[in-house]
Amino acid sequence: MKEGIKQYLAGKIPSEDLQLIYRSYDLIGDLAVVKIPDQALKYRDLIAEAIMRVHKNVKAVWHQTSPVRGDFRLRKLEWIAGEKRSETVYKEYGCTFKVDIEKCYFSPRLSYERMRIAKLVQPGEKIVNMFAGVGCYSILIAKHSKAEKIYSIDINPHAVHYMKENIRINKVEDRVIVILGDAKEVIERELQRIADRVLMPLPEKAYKFLGTAVLALKPSGGWIHYYAFEHAAKGENPIEKVKEKVSKKLEILDVSYNMPFGRIVRETGPNWYQVVLDIQVKI
Ligand SMILES: C[S@@+](CC[C@H](N)C(=O)[O-])C[C@H]1O[C@@H](n2cnc3c(N)ncnc32)[C@H](O)[C@@H]1O
Known part of the structure; x- marks a missing residue:
């Protein structure tokens, strides 16, 4: 305090x-x-x-x-x-987000991480944000990169309501496309093999949905930003632990990959960490 x-x-x-x-x-x-x-x-x-x-x-x-x-x-x-x-307006890197903190997930602690991803995006990219919430990653990317389209999925109707409003407030209607639904169903139905980059900002489901993220990537491959929670006792490295688990899963999925970058996003409890891996997938 x-x-x-x-x-x-x-x-x-x-x-x-x-x-x-x-x-x-x-x-x-x-x-x-x-x-x-x-x-x-x-x-x-x-x-x-x-x-x-x-x-x-x-x-x-x-x-x-x-x-x-x-x-x-x-x-x-x-x-x-x-x-x-419980409704408020939050500002981050020149973007404005309206959010009801009782009805939608929101964390100001991911601000640096959201901007880190936005800076990686190359002109003309198509992006799928599997767990978009009120649109923070998607809108920040639209504002700070020349991405062509950012398909933004969320299963919570309240989050989708605020995401639509935030897209309008930030004037990125032409590039951020909102889809209400389950990411797996939506990708299987309409977003297979279209993305240069897939965001998975939901650590609880990222492992289970990794195959779906791969399915969204273009046939030539692309990037997946994978978020996980990991426990690490003294002497253990949470990033390496996540890499090990993800490697096994990617091998089962039979894709070639590199993991050139990983970082601890934040500590979430004693010996618990939120980790992100930037995974380059070659299909
Ligand atoms: C941790 S929040 C991330 C929100 C946003 N990316 C942000 O940084 O503010 C995860 C979001 O995933 C949504 N969600 C959970 N399960 C989902 C699913 N199966 N398909 C799509 N969205 C889902 C939740 O409603 C929630 O808004």
Whole structure:
């Protein structure tokens, strides 16, 4: 937490309890989402007040009471303070995203990674974003590259609603194409062998859907950006662990590949990491 928040709380909460609540929070547009451990729940209102004092632009504070879960990747939120509103507008690298944080997945922590991918895109590319959410990757790519088309699939109707609105706000209607549905069904039905690049920003399903991503690639092959969660004990390398699993699967799928790049996107818990691999597939 920011220094100002600690200072604001210091006189109001006993110092042994203060240790409990030095946890991080996310700012999404003018909303704050905070995780509070059970032992510190009695200080909920004070924590919210502190966040709003330090971040003058924050209009509401929400308490995240569950991990991100389910097919739509949503977290349970309870309102604590400010306006009772879960819709906000978030800005990133010159793009504007409207999002309802109760109805759609959204994370400001992937901002660097989204831009990293956008910078890799070459003029004229066709891209399939299998798990597009409210459109952050797709719109950032459209704005910062000369990609021809970015087919953007999501199974959550609310995410698709906001993705359509965000495409309009960012004026990329001609290049970002929205498709509501299951990525596997959509690709098998209408996006086989068309893509230069496939994005798989859903670590929970990437392994299962890898064959579908390969199916979306052009007959000449292309790139897959593969996201995974991996556990790594001391001395283990999470990137190498993911590479090993993915290699086995690609061998079963009988494709040639290179994995020239991998990185840890973020830590998601003690010894848990979100990893991305850039996979070059030659079919
Ligand atoms: C972790 S979010 C990523 C959202 C977006 N790429 C971003 O960076 O904000 C994963 C998204 O995949 C969607 N999803 C889950 N299963 C799906 C499936 N089988 N087909 C298409 N979309 C799916 C969820 O609704 C969710 O919006």
